[in-house]
Structure formats: C-alpha cells, structure tokens
Amino acid sequence: xxxxxxxxxxxxxxxxxxxxxxxxxxxxxxxxxxxxxxxxxxxxxxxxxxxxxxxxxxxxxxxxxxxxxxxxxxxxxxxxxxxxxxxxxxxxxxxxxxxxxxxxxxxxxxxxxxxxxxxxxxxxxxxxxxxxxxxxxxxxxxxxxxxxxxxxxxxxxxxxxxxxxxxxxxxxxxxxxxxxxxxxxxxxxxxxxxxxxxxxxxxxxxxxxxxxxxxxxxxxxxxxxxxxxxxxxxxxxxxxxxxxxxxxxxxxxxxxxxxxxxxxxxxxxxxxx
Amino acid sequence: xxxxxxxxxxxxxxxxxxxxxxxxxxxxxxxxxxxxxxxxxxxxxxxxxxxxxxxxxxxxxxxxxxxxxxxxxxxxxxxxxxxxxxxxxxxxxxxxxxxxxxxxxxxxxxxxxxxxxxxxxxxxxxxxxxxxxxxxxxxxxxxxxxxxxxxxxxxxxxxxxxxxxxxxxxxxxxxxxxxxxxxxxxxxxxxxxxxxxxxxxxxxxxxxxxxxxxxxxxxxxxxxxxxxxxxxxxxxxxxxxxxxxxxxxxxxxxxxxxxxxxxxxxxxxxxxx
Numbered sequence: 353x354x355x356x357x358x359x360x361x362x363x364x365x366x367x368x369x370x371x372x373x374x375x376x377x378x379x380x381x382x383x384x385x386x387x388x389x390x391x392x393x394x395x396x397x398x399x400x401x402x403x404x405x406x407x408x409x410x411x412x413x414x415x416x417x418x419x420x421x422x423x424x425x426x427x428x429x430x431x432x433x434x435x436x437x438x439x440x441x442x443x444x445x446x447x448x449x450x451x452x453x454x455x456x457x458x459x460x461x462x463x464x465x466x467x468x469x470x471x472x473x474x475x476x477x478x479x480x481x482x483x484x485x486x487x488x489x490x491x492x493x494x495x496x497x498x499x500x501x502x503x504x505x506x507x508x509x510x511x512x513x514x515x516x517x518x519x520x521x522x523x524x525x526x527x528x529x530x531x532x533x534x535x536x537x538x539x540x541x542x543x544x545x546x547x548x549x550x551x552x553x554x555x556x557x558x559x560x561x562x563x564x565x566x567x568x569x570x571x572x573x574x575x576x577x578x579x580x581x582x583x584x585x586x587x588x589x590x591x592x593x594x595x596x597x598x599x600x601x602x603x604x605x606x607x608x609x610x611x612x613x614x615x616x617x618x619x620x621x622x623x624x625x
Numbered sequence: 626x627x628x629x630x631x632x633x634x635x636x637x638x639x640x641x642x643x644x645x646x647x648x649x650x651x652x653x654x655x656x657x658x659x660x661x662x663x664x665x666x667x668x669x670x671x672x673x674x675x676x677x678x679x680x681x682x683x684x685x686x687x688x689x690x691x692x693x694x695x696x697x698x699x700x701x702x703x704x705x706x707x708x709x710x711x712x713x714x715x716x717x718x719x720x721x722x723x724x725x726x727x728x729x730x731x732x733x734x735x736x737x738x739x740x741x742x743x744x745x746x747x748x749x750x751x752x753x754x755x756x757x758x759x760x761x762x763x764x765x766x767x768x769x770x771x772x773x774x775x776x777x778x779x780x781x782x783x784x785x786x787x788x789x790x791x792x793x794x795x796x797x798x799x800x801x802x803x804x805x806x807x808x809x810x811x812x813x814x815x816x817x818x819x820x821x822x823x824x825x826x827x828x829x830x831x832x833x834x835x836x837x838x839x840x841x842x843x844x845x846x847x848x849x850x851x852x853x854x855x856x857x858x859x860x861x862x863x864x865x866x867x868x869x870x871x872x873x874x875x876x877x878x879x880x881x882x883x884x885x886x887x888x889x890x891x892x893x894x895x896x897x898x
Binding site (some may be wrong): 388389391393394395398400401402403404405406407409454455456457458460462465467468469470471472474476478480482484500501504507508511512514515516517519523526527545546548552553555558559560561562563564565566567568569570571572573574575576577578579580581582583584587588591595603606607610611 | 661662664666667668671673674675676677678679680682727728729730731733735738740741742743744745747749751753755757773774777780781784785787788789790792796799800818819821825826828831832833834835836837838839840841842843844845846847848849850851852853854855856857860861864868876879880883884
C-alpha cells in the first residue's frame with residue numbers, strides 16, 4: 353500500500369463504471385469494518401475452479417502487540433463459522449510452502465434503491481469493497497486474543513470488556529481466527545439522484561407518468577430485547593448509545609445520498625468521487 | 626431437486642452447527658429472493674484458485690415462456706455489473722463444451738446481534754443460503770426480457786410495468802443477464818435468545834453484571850425521496866405500499882426471532898428447525 357491507496361493491478365482493476373471505482377484505503381477499510389457480515393470465498397477443490405462463499409464476521413486490523421510481527425499494513429481477521437474444511441485448506445497451503453489459502457472477502461452496504469424512468473437506468477446507491485489475499489490460521493496466542501477482542505468489539509463497541517473475559521483454555525482452543533493478508537483491494541460507490549438518458553428525459557408522456565427518486569435503505573437496529581436469564585435491568589450504555597448513534601448516522605447517510613448529484617453528471621463536471 | 630429439498634452431497638453438506646442447517650428449497654429460495662444484494666463468486670484464472678466476489682442483483686425463477694426450455698427447476702438470474710471479464714469467462718466455458726462458468730451465489734440476512742455472557746457465545750440471528758452451479762449468458766430474447774422483468778420487480782414489485790418499457794434495441798443489446806443452473810444449495814438459520822454454557826450461567830457474579838439479550842437488526846426503507854426531474858406528485862402505491870409492508874414485516878420477523886427458544890435447547894428437545 354502506497355499513499356493510502358491500493359495498487360491498481362490487472363486483478364483488481366475495475367473496467368466497468370470506472371467513475372464509481374476507488375482504490376482508497378480509508379474507504380475500503382471503512383466499508384469492511386462497518387459491514388455486519390462479510391462474504392468470504394475460496395476454492396475447496398482447485399481441480400474444479402468452483403468456489404464456495406461463506407458468511408463470516410470480520411474486521412480489518414493491524415496487530416502491533418508482538419515485536420516479531422511488523423507488517424505495516426492491516427490484515428482482515430475473520431471469525432465465525434471457520435469450518436474444519438477451511439482450516440485444513442489453510443494449513444495444507446502453508447505446508448506446501450504457499451502464503452496461505454487464496455481468499456476473497458467482499459463487503460457491501462446497500463444505501464438506496466434508485467428508481468428511474470426505465471428499468472435499464474435503475475440502480476442502487478451502495479458502497480462495496482472486494483479484497484483478495486492469502487489466509488492462514490492465527491496461532492500466536494497474543495494475536496489471537498487481540499483478534500477475538502477486535503471482532504467482538506466490531507459487533508458492539510466495548511462489548512468485550514463488558515462480558516466474562518478472558519476466554520478460558522477450552523475457549524482459546526476452540527476459537528479459530530482466520531487472517532487474510534491483503535494482496536489487492538478495490539471499492540465502489542454509487543450515491544445520488546436517479547440518472548436517465550436524454551431519450552427519456554425529453555419525453556413529456558414518460559415524465560408525467562413515471563415516479564423517479566430514491567428509496568433510502570439502511571440496516572436498522574431495534575430496541576435491545578433482554579434474554580431469559582438476563583438480570584441487568586438497565587440496558588448498558590455501551591449497547592444503548594451504540595444503537596441510538598448508529599441508527600441516527602445510518603439514516604442520515606442514506607438520506608443524504610438520495611440528494612447528491614448523479615455520478616455521471618459529477619464526472620462530466622470533472623469532480624472526483 | 627427431490628421432495629423440495631436439495632440433495633445433500635459432500636460439496637454442500639454442512640458439518641459445523643448441523644442443527645442450524647437446512648436443505649429445504651423454499652427456505653433457500655426465500656432467502657435468495659428477499660436479499661437485496663447477492664454475493665457472486667467465480668475464479669477469473671483457474672491456475673491461481675483465487676476467487677473474486679462481485680455484488681449483484683438477482684432472483685430465482687423458472688422460465689416457462691419457451692417450449693424448447695423445460696428445466697423443471699428454477700435458476701438464479703443475475704443482473705448488475707456483469708463485467709466483460711465475467712461474460713468472456715462464461716462464453717469460453719461454453720465453447721470448451723462445459724456447462725458454463727463455475728459460480729457460487731450467496732445470500733445472507735442479518736436478523737439480530739445475540740449478546741451473551743462470554744464473547745465465545747456471541748452469535749447472530751441470521752438466515753443464509755449458498756448455491757453453486759454453472760453460469761451462462763442468456764441469449765434467448767424472450768427469456769432475457771422475462772428475466773429483466775423478474776429482476777426489476779425483485780427490487781420493487783410491479784416496478785417494471787410502471788416504467789418506460791419495453792427496452793429498446795440498444796438497451797436489449799447492452800443488458801446482460803447471467804443465468805446459473807443450480808447444482809447444490811444449502812441454507813442456515815439461527816434464531817432465538819442467547820445461549821450460554823452452564824459454567825457461566827451458574828455464576829451469580831456474571832449474571833449480575835453482564836447484560837444478555839438480542840439487538841434486532843433489519844434492512845429498513847426510509848421515505849422515498851423524489852428526484853430532480855420527478856413530476857409525479859403522489860408516491861405511487863406500488864412504491865408506498867411496498868415500503869410500508871416490508872418495514873412492518875421485517876421488523877416483526879427480527880423482533881419475533883429475539884424471543885424464540887435457543888437453537889441448541891430446541892434441538893435437545895427434539896424439535897426441528
């Protein structure tokens with residue numbers, strides 16, 4: 353990574369809708385870290401070229417806790433249903449002297465349905481990131497503990513310290529964290545009002561009958577519901593504040609996105625995304 | 626597909642958290658058809674086994690409009706950023722005499738954050754589906770037109786007929802629909818209250834200090850925002866009703882999911898999912 357952008361190489365270069373593409377590291381990291389479920393792809397049997405995709409929870413982070421590890425760039429730490437198959441494939445790749453299991457991580461946030469005059473101009477407002485790299489199982493105990501904390505707090509900030517920690521030996525053994533070193537990454541974003549072609553926007557009959565605009569879309573949190581053995585009467589601030597702040601910020605983002613100028617128009621005006 | 630379940634073969638058999646797995650076709654189809662963005666994975670260069678994942682809009686459907694096509698089972702129709710690379714790979718696979726490009730389609734709906742006593746027992750309420758198959762480009766004009774309608778109406782029901790249609794020749798040429806014939810499919814679901822281990826639920830000090838419960842999560846639609854060249858004053862029913870009904874149904878689903886018995890408890894009681 354140089355100058356906070358990912359290198360543009362054939363593997364990650366976006367050729368379609370180029371004006372919506374970005375290689376900005378902050379953007380890509382923000383999409384990954386704010387998406388509640390990541391889609392992780394790998395090839396279980398290289399002779400078939402048939403990939404599988406698993407939903408996982410993950411987070412980008414840079415582990416600084418071990419002086420022997422100094423990578424300078426963040427990795428993606430993945431937790432959740434790290435299947436035994438996935439574990440075995442990662443181990444086998446390392447044993448073969450490879451960097452790890454070839455992996456792709458995708459994160460997408462839908463921000464709105466863009467309804468235009470014709471089906472062809474319909475679109476989504478969205479932010480997406482796709483990262484490729486090589487994955488290994490985290491073996492270093494310090495890094496594993498750090499990653500467990502990172503991933504838990506990615507669901508609800510400060511959650512880790514508000515639970516029964518540290519994990520005991522059995523939990524440390526049974527927890528598996530997958531770490532992907534990033535080789536390529538790219539992002540895409542679409543925001544703004546609908547955008548139709550001139551052949552339609554000049555037709556009065558169509559303008560008079562077809563509603564055009566954007567339905568804002570966001571992931572909303574409902575009021576937290578206490579479980580059957582909960583004894584803590586008041587919803588703790590680390591949960592209550594998070595729900596309130598996120599709902600406000602998310603609704604504001606997608607609503608603001610409905611009103612921005614359309615991407616092609618901005619591009620023609622020479623504006624950056 | 627037999628008896629409305631997908632066959633359980635090594636490629637799709639879920640070995641971890643088996644009690645949350647399903648091969649029920651209705652469940653799998655419902656997750657795919659109700660997820661606003663699908664994650665589609667393929668291998669651009671088979672010599673690397675490094676997959677890429679693209680966010681796309683898609684829908685399961687069975688095309689009956691052409692007597693020469695009688696497949697008996699639905700396929701996944703995908704639209705959106707069908708890149709020229711993806712097109713080329715699908716064409717090349719067919720030219721080599723293969724069924725199509727090996728593809729994996731994943732759909733995930735997050736329904737809640739399950740906050741338990743320890744980080745290890747934290748979980749999501751969710752529904753997910755993963756489908757594998759072989760993809761080709763839809764060439765048949767009738768099927769293509771039908772699929773464009775299917776995909777447009779999957780975003781907002783009845784939208785297609787409320788826009789300027791049919792697509793003109795240029796639009797038919799530039800629109801590309803990818804069709805995946807399904808070979809394997811599986812689904813997973815988690816719903817219910819938190820579930821901790823006995824070693825923690827018997828500890829008074831932990832029960833007295835750690836809040837446990839579920840934060841409901843759903844994809845919410847905001848009030849539709851008219852675009853700059855919209856002239857239709859009233860938001861049409863096909864949009865307004867959809868927004869209202871979906872928000873109600875989605876909030877109800879994820880809220881109900883927060884209160885259901887925990888999966889392992891139900892499994893021990895011999896209940897099916």
